[in-house]
Amino acid sequence: MGDFLTGRAVVVTGAGRGIGRAVALAAAAEGAAVVVNDYGVAVDGASPTSAVADAVVKEIEAAGGRAVAVADDISTMAGGQHVVDTALSAFGRLDGAVCVAGILRERMLFNMTEEEWDAVLDTHLKGTFTVFRAASAVLRAQRSGTLIGFTSGNHQGSSSQANYSAAKGGIISLVRSAALGLHQYGVTANAVAPVARTRMSAGVPFALGEIGEPEDVAALVVYLLSERAREAGVTGQVYTVAGEKIAVWAQPREVRSVYASGGWSVERVAEVLPGAVGVEPMPLLSEGRGGGGGG
Numbered sequence: 001m002g003d004f005l006t007g008r009a010v011v012v013t014g015a016g017r018g019i020g021r022a023v024a025l026a027a028a029a030e031g032a033a034v035v036v037n038d039y040g041v042a043v044d045g046a047s048p049t050s051a052v053a054d055a056v057v058k059e060i061e062a063a064g065g066r067a068v069a070v071a072d073d074i075s076t077m078a079g080g081q082h083v084v085d086t087a088l089s090a091f092g093r094l095d096g097a098v099c100v101a102g103i104l105r106e107r108m109l110f111n112m113t114e115e116e117w118d119a120v121l122d123t124h125l126k127g128t129f130t131v132f133r134a135a136s137a138v139l140r141a142q143r144s145g146t147l148i149g150f151t152s153g154n155h156q157g158s159s160s161q162a163n164y165s166a167a168k169g170g171i172i173s174l175v176r177s178a179a180l181g182l183h184q185y186g187v188t189a190n191a192v193a194p195v196a197r198t199r200m201s202a203g204v205p206f207a208l209g210e211i212g213e214p215e216d217v218a219a220l221v222v223y224l225l226s227e228r229a230r231e232a233g234v235t236g237q238v239y240t241v242a243g244e245k246i247a248v249w250a251q252p253r254e255v256r257s258v259y260a261s262g263g264w265s266v267e268r269v270a271e272v273l274p275g276a277v278g279v280e281p282m283p284l285l286s287e288g289r290g291g292g293g294g295g
Helices: 018-029 051-062 077-091 114-142 162-185 214-225 227-231 266-277
Strands: 009-013 033-037 067-070 096-099 145-150 187-194 238-242 245-248
Touching: 009 018, 009 077, 009 114, 018 033, 018 051, 018 096, 018 214, 033 051, 033 077, 051 067, 067 077, 077 114, 096 114, 096 214, 114 145, 114 162, 114 187, 145 162, 145 214, 162 187, 187 214, 187 227, 214 227, 214 238
Parallel strands: 009 033, 009 096, 033 067, 096 145, 145 187, 187 238
Antiparallel strands: 238 245
């Protein structure tokens, strides 16, 4: 066992399978006590079972670590709060929260139902919020700790997963907001956009040129949870990890601007915008694809 997280306690949602499981196992191997949260559903969000979370707890305990299972649905405020409360009751502390849980309801925008939209936004975006909300209150009071949200390269847009893409973009903004709001209290927040072989990435309708394993992602997450990352000032960042590659995404910024003395009319906009402001290339559009879920 390593010591990157010795004496710490973390919660990991979606920890029953795939990347979440790898994160839970890696955190435990580095000395953390882990709350393993997983509602235990299929990729489409159906058929919940507590068995998957229980199985990961047994793996951690068999390796000499400490863990407890929570099968709550973190798309509810009560579920997110219970995950955090479990860490406090079982381990007496909380030092980090990692939100990996997610589902897919793939559908073209013009065919997407309200239920397909709500289910994905509730699990990914609201599920990250409920845990962040509960965890941030604890971390702020103790003036230490970190929050980690899981996004995707699909935050750029997706032709067949508008719900997933919108949720993942929202998670980036939520993470940046957490980083800004909690910085003065010594709390960090970052996002990870993984490209790894999982149940969700198996359905991507195109070849992924760079892809790794869940364990690659887990190594980055453990570092982000550690004191080493805090000392390095790592907060408000979005990292991609894809096998041998780790990359950081640019922060949002204005690229070009133009001013109109006296204000704008439709005619003036039409005259000026195409040449002076123009457009920024949309990578996925130029590649002829709409993106798919990598994690």
